[in-house]
Amino acid sequence: MEQTRVVDARWRSLREPVLVVVTVCALAVGGILWLIGLREAADVCWIVGTAVALVPALWWVISTLRQGRLGVDVIAVLALVGTLLVSEYLAGALIAVMLAGGRALEAAAERRATHDLRALLEHAPRFARRRFGTEVRVVPIADVVVDDLLIVGPGETVPVDGRVADALAVLDESVLTGESEQVERRAGEPVRSGVVNAGGPFELRATAIAKDSTYAGIVRLAEAAGAETAPIVRLADRYAAWFLPLTLVIAGGAWLATGSAVRAVAVLVVATPCPLLLAAPVAIVSGLSRASRHGVVIRSGGALESLGSATTLVMDKTGTLTMGRPMVVGVLTAPGRDAAEVLRWAASVDQMSPHVLAEAIVTEALARGLQPSLPTEVGEQAGRGVTGTVDGRHIEVGKLTSDGGEADWARAAVNRARLDSAAVAWVRVDQDLAGAVLLRDPLRRDAPRTVRRLRAAGLNRLVMLTGDRAEPAREVATVLGLDEVYAQQTPEDKVAAVRAEKQRAGTVMVGDGVNDAPALAAATVGVAMGARGATASSEAADIVLTTDRLDRLADAMDIARWSRRIAVQSAVVGMALSLAAMVIAALGWLPPAAGALLQEGIDVAVILNALRALRGNPEVEVDLPAETENMLRRFATEHDELRDTVDLLRDAADRLVTGADRGALESVIRANTFLEERILPHEQAEESGLYPALARPLGSGEATATMSRTHAEIRRLSDRIAAHVELARASNGIPPDQVDDLLACLYGLHAVLRLHFLQEEENYFTLADDASATGLDTHDG
Template identity: 50%
Template sequence: MTTSVHPVPAAREAGQPTFAHLAEQVRGWLALLPLSGLGIGLSAQALGRPDLAFLAFAVPTLAVLTVLAVQIAAHLARGDVGLDLVALLSMGGALALSQPLAGVVIALMYAGGQSLEAYAAGRAGAAMTALIARQPRTALRAEDGTIREVPLAAVMPDDRILVRAGDVVPVDGRVAAGRAVLDASSLTGEALPVTVDPGAEVLSGTLNVGAPFTLIAQRRADESTYAGVVRLVEAARSSKAPMARMADRYGLAFLALTLLVAGTAWAATGDPLRALAVLVVATPCPLILAVPVALVSGLSSAAGLGVLIKGGGALEALARMRVLVIDKTGTLTHGRACLSRVRTVPPFAETEVMRLAASLDQASGHPIARALVALARARGLTLAQPSDAVEEAGEGLVGWVEGRQVRVGGPRLMHRHGLTFPPSEAGPEGAAVATVLIAVDGRPAAILDFADPLRTDGGRTLAALRACGIERVVLATGDRRAVAEALVAGLPIDDLTADLDPSGKTAIVARERRHGPVMMVGDGINDAPALAAADLGVALGARGAAAAAEAADIVLLVDTLDPLPQAMRIARRVRAIALQSVLAGLGLSLAGMVAAALGHLTPLQGALLQEAIDVAVVLNAMRALGGAPRPAAQEGPPVP
């Protein structure tokens, strides 16, 4: 395919990483240098080799200092001023004033924090490989009475394209010949296939689950709907600013105070070691260490629940969410057809009709046919081998079972064969998403209603999320409004918007931001743009689309919503513990700065004191590993 909707930055595409990029890559292993240097230097001192000790202390300090300088330069270029500047000044001052032991201790503190932070953030990546893999690369174009496979970029409007069974529709167009049966869940979220008559439009990205049909292209591939979904995800990803580290929120004030105290001590005494001691004690390792350690603990706890959180920023964001936008199909529902009601026509009995219909449906690959066969087998019915089965795309199936003629399909099939069924009896308005009629030996036999049922944990999860701080719940679905309203009646939902395409869901996320930070929960490719655009995207990854999992910040690895409130409680606990550690560490550092300014601490003593503070805040941060939240099921009665 010559047209790409996923441009790659030139520097990365050419394989030429920048020095700043290399520094970012090595920071996870940076702590090994000062740790090794400290061990070698102390051994050299014990052996009476101060010259080797000096080198062992100074070289790793200089290496860490260089990496730190590159990172700070990159941050300054973006207009970010953080507390890392204090670490740079303290290490540089230690080397300049021939205090290499203090310098390597500071380097170890700083690099240890960097390593922990790199581990906490992870390298989840957001490349939309699933979207690219699903998009067709070629199309079958009719040319001079033959079918030729051509690159997708070669398809032009008015070309005739053959779409085989199981193929993804390559471009937007209209059905020219044959009735199309399409799985449109990737774009609309509809749980069940839709039938498209000749002349009607179909969208790229939908899956042909029926017989082959001919499509007349209306747009080029790069102008079609599926390419637009990909672009929506990319645009949303690029516009979402990364979360600043908690430490940086206090950076400017603490940095100014540190420089003021250090400068005052130097000016008042004329001793640069006083200023260095202040800088050493002020090195923000409590901030640098406490936050990532708490985040790593929280990420581990959440993973134990089957919740994959892609980095500390997502974990911290989870604690602040106030609005939930949630998809219906596959999220609040199971995303598959289930039999909701059977109405038999006398004298036929339900069990016999189900057995005959399921026996015939063994010859069909339609999702509803598969659901009926699975249900019959689950009931222990013995299915017979069908014969002379003929499937009429979009209408149904006709064949013979044990010498009896069986028809399974929709009203159009039955009407064409002159069969009249009783009028539909009252059921929940819009609750049935598909109705299947069964005729045996030329007589109406049964009416089956299929629906996409609500998950048993849906209402309970919404109630638990409200208890965790969610103040507003909005349902955003591609299904018909009547179906959605009937299904979620009684759930704690504040607003419902139906008949949405992917761009519509993204617009809902943008609209809801006026009420607070937005968390989007979905599972389909059609949800991917909204997941990427939200302040926090949550995807069901057990059976959901891979593209949704790629676009989301959090992936539920189990096929249930139950872990989400528990993960939110973990996030809130982690954030509180990290904040406690930060404030306590800063308080102790301020006390140490005053002592250093008054001459009560040397640079080395200040570095060791800071190490003690680090140990205290790390131990406090590790409390995030404990206190596992109680299951969501215990948080009040389930909501029907």
């Protein structure tokens, strides 16, 4: 059976080229014979070429009729038959070459356009190297089980989801994300199946079996992705409903008015429907291909077309607008406790828990270079937390019980968590409350800019649905400028809300997680943030973003609208040219042979125009010089390094509030050293290097003027803090009259830096992502 399918596939791939070769040879040989005076032999060759093309053309008509439609392929059959009946054999041979060439061009375009989708399927791993002690064996990927230790060699594809088990893994994630940048994953960090090892060999601890891993889910979606009949393609059939009768009327009218059957055949020749039948599908398939290169798997051309015409966007919050992965934002401890040790104890017991907060704590500990110990006597109570014994101590991580939370530091932790909309994981050591780990699901860096892009793409109503509490939901909605927000929504509530929005206009629903699956299925177009596996949301969605980047949805919107525009343009222009040629032929000014050549040119022109959908809309592409893009990435990396360290300013202010003693002065000095050695050089480098480089891509230097003003304020507050430090050193302590102003400077600069970092990341640093997303070669000038 498999061999039969292979043979069938090979024949389908050769069918169009063979048809082209036969018809071209018939036309060429006939032309040579005609030139040397063998006119009858030339006619025979041209008749053969016409007949060869007529057979598949008849089959195409029959196939259309079986689907209950009368397509414009009928015109091609009538033209071929007509040339034979009126002895216009050269015209018949030209039409045969035109049809064969058009079908071959369509097949080549589809192969070109679907190259990335096929590559995704061919990339799927089939074997894994599993380590048994000191022995490594190659096993089928289906034999890999959770907790197996796998070896991934250089250039190999990661077979299943897992965590890096040794020092460092350098990965190429472009197959899944479309990003050309290599990424590094350190020990304990998660790795998705399907990415390629771009460095040396590393060990991977499997966390999922093959069928439950990321790449397996994406492959299942890619197998279903293709150029299904989209509304825009069916539009071609609706055009045919009047194009076919109009053609017959013009051809019949020319025959009746002049008595010349040749004129009628000439009309049929130039009416051959390649522009109508090929242009729209090629544009849609090209759009599917371009979307796949951006990390967007689209199930069908219908989903792409519907995405391009939608006006309402409904979004889940967690995992869509936020990262969906809580991050540790602070570790507060009881007096006398060490924050690093408290975090290590918490990570030691949490590594045995599947809870999302536990995973965040383990990841943070590993990122700080802390090595969790192997716990014993581990237990977990749903809704309460995890307990275990670590290094002879009884550790509890989870919710705070009724006792022990009255200490000043504990109340401060509760207040800070409330202000930061953070969750708290309390850590007990031998029944004593030792610390609190604060965790928060951060807003995606690209979310604000993406929301602006989505509005620019035509989405005029943005709604957020979330099961979260109203306070954090309103905070996110305010930052992003959303039109409506519904908090504390059950899956049933989400479905009802999506259906209500759908009654108003075409609605796109974006979600992540099992609870979003029903709402995704209810929307006009469901979009799943499916980078973390084959979840129910991915299966229910029409479109899956294979990377955890919301801006890929904006890319998909741009691609959808551009592809639809190109499809309509190609079909309409092609039909208009054909109609003009039909009128000229009916007047007797265009004989069948010349009409066939003209129609061939029209076909090639509209199909080449449809292939422009592969390149994307130049109006939304980012023309960013390579040097500027590299500079943006460098400063983005520095932001990642500096972001958490900025809290030194707030910590110094908090310490000063408790008393202007020697310890407070040391905290302020540390903060001042951080400003002088890290923050000010970073801001100066941006001012002198990055901002001038952005002037040209952004249109003028005014685009960075407000950020330059913020740099000046950062410098002013930093200088003021440095002056306070000098005065305090001279006085051998912080004078009481300095405290209020110093607190204002520390808290104020902390807020200014936080806001400034966010503004730069949203407005400037995402330009590097946009430039990569276009697939353009960045250049200077």
